Amino acid sequence: MEKTVIELFAGVGGFRVGLNNISKIDKKGAAIEKKKFNFVWANQWEPSTKIQHAFDCYNLRFPNSHNSNIDIQLVDKNKIPNHSLLCGGFPCQDYSVARSLSNGKGIEGKKGVLWWQIRDILIAKKTPFVLLENVDRLIISPAKQRGRDFGIMLRCFSELEYAVEWRIINAADYGFPQRRRRIYIFAVKKGTSFYESITKSNITNVFVKKGLFARAFPVVNENIKIKETNLKQYSNLADFSDKYGFPFENSGYMLKGTAYTSKTKPVVRKAVSLSKIVESNVDKHFFLTESEKNELAYLRGSKRIPRTDIKGHKYIYSEGAMSPYDDLSLPGRTMLTSEGSINRSTHIIKDPTTNKMRFLTPIECERLNQFPDNWTNNGMPEKRRYFMMGNALVCGVIKKLGEEIEQIIEGEQ
Ligand SMILES: C[S@@+](CC[C@H](N)C(=O)[O-])C[C@H]1O[C@@H](n2cnc3c(N)ncnc32)[C@H](O)[C@@H]1O
The missing domain is CATH 3.40.50.150 (Vaccinia Virus protein VP39)
Structure with a gap:
């Protein structure tokens, strides 16, 4: 065969x-x-x-x-x-x-x-x-x-x-x-x-x-x-x-x-940790602005929000706190298609060279999925590169x- x-x-x-x-x-x-x-x-x-x-x-x-x-x-x-x-x-x-x-x-x-x-x-x-x-x-x-x-x-x-x-x-x-x-x-x-x-x-x-x-x-x-x-x-x-x-x-x-x-x-x-796949000297647009930091702090924080379901019942939606950024000594969490955007499940890391908080780069996402670097760098918008990795394996x-x-x-x- x-x-x-x-x-x-x-x-x-x-x-x-x-x-x-x-x-x-x-x-x-x-x-x-x-x-x-x-x-x-x-x-x-x-x-x-x-x-x-x-x-x-x-x-x-x-x-x-x-x-x-x-x-x-x-x-x-x-x-x-x-x-x-x-x-x-x-x-x-x-x-x-x-x-x-x-x-x-x-x-x-x-x-x-x-x-x-x-x-x-x-x-x-x-x-x-x-x-x-x-x-x-x-x-x-x-x-x-x-x-x-x-x-x-x-x-x-x-x-x-x-x-x-x-x-x-x-x-x-x-x-x-x-x-x-x-x-x-x-x-x-x-x-x-x-x-x-x-x-x-x-x-x-x-x-x-x-x-x-x-x-x-x-x-x-x-x-x-x-x-x-x-x-x-x-x-x-x-x-x-x-x-x-x-x-x-x-x-x-x-x-x-x-x-x-x-x-x-x-x-x-033992899994490969995030620290092994992070890039150095990444472009400044990957770093969080003050307002992005505040938004993410809220999204990753614990909350209790009163909501009403489609039948009109009121309930409390609650979420526990996540750590403010991902631990570099651990492997990545599951990448979703929304990676790289302001979202509770987006990876946020403390950049090892600058100590400042930032998103993962598309290349780091490719590494989390074990694709060659720049695999999705074929002219598609950056957002789509993240999307592709969220869909991949x-x-x-x-x-x-x-x-x-x-x-x-x-x-x-
Ligand atoms: C979960 S993703 C698979 C990703 C893939 N394993 C990889 O490594 O990138 C499912 C794929 O099915 C494609 N798809 C959805 N509907 C389809 C259809 N009707 N015909 C062909 N492909 C379709 C989507 O565009 C998406 O790329």
Whole structure:
């Protein structure tokens, strides 16, 4: 099997940077790529803006590649090149399905929900391996029917004859410079050798030894308590969508319609601290003005604010205090798309050379995600550079998973 890849919802290319271990850009702006994995197609389209900053960046870094800049919903799935691995970080949306009004019998996922696009590709292309990333709240969504959306996703995978593993990983637990918790999902199609070997394993072994996540990111091998849930209950997906819920834990494995889940603990490694990624002599516009300092002091301070909800009920909204600036001896917190703006969750550091408070620079944000310096410096506005990093991922996590996936694919016929 060749190590061919398609990257969906590609953004500025975090999966490709990670899988191909990219750390440099050449004089023309292209990534210097070792091509461990051969990226045969990538898709990125931002619905909310006319200018396609993420795609432009991807295309500059990966020229001479088959990069597509249209809504994935408009792509003819049969025309996507054959590939061994589909990867992508897709938005967390409401996956519920309803009985279709048009033919009375069918079921329909909501329009615009991108999970169904992934499923359509898996149906059309019979992709052997799938690696997805999403926010960790996916397993508890929606709030009123926790676990439903993830259950729908697992049931779809099961119907398409995949075995699935998942793990919520806080990148800093495994030594990376950001406390970013994300769910990673790895699906393996029946018929591959890896499917045969993993499905012969006992379930606990998948969690602690044999599974992709256990191999790349070890967990404490004691007290593994496993709960299970039947994803075949309810005769059709619409009933399942109406009724299903389950308290999924941070780790799991799904085989033939049964999901096994356990709360695992990482074997923790010391993380890279913010102090290791900060730049020196940064431009003066990154430093806080007096009024910005006051605004941020208020936003990061503790507060109790009387509010009224949409039904007219009055309540007190309260928030605890955050430290006035981020501790340089710790890894970064989760970067959001609002990084670099006046916002409670924005990183504020005490500049080590001047001792004055400032925002992180876009390069520091790239370092928190382990992109090469200036990766997003392709002419897009500074605000958008922060936005791209808030949307992206810690590439080192993908690199580590990629090293295992490489071996898995090399073991296939
Ligand atoms: C969470 S981000 C993924 C970021 C990416 N992993 C990276 O490293 O930069 C999701 C991406 O999906 C893109 N997107 C949203 N709707 C889309 C659609 N209908 N078709 C294609 N891409 C879409 C967004 O523009 C965004 O870049």
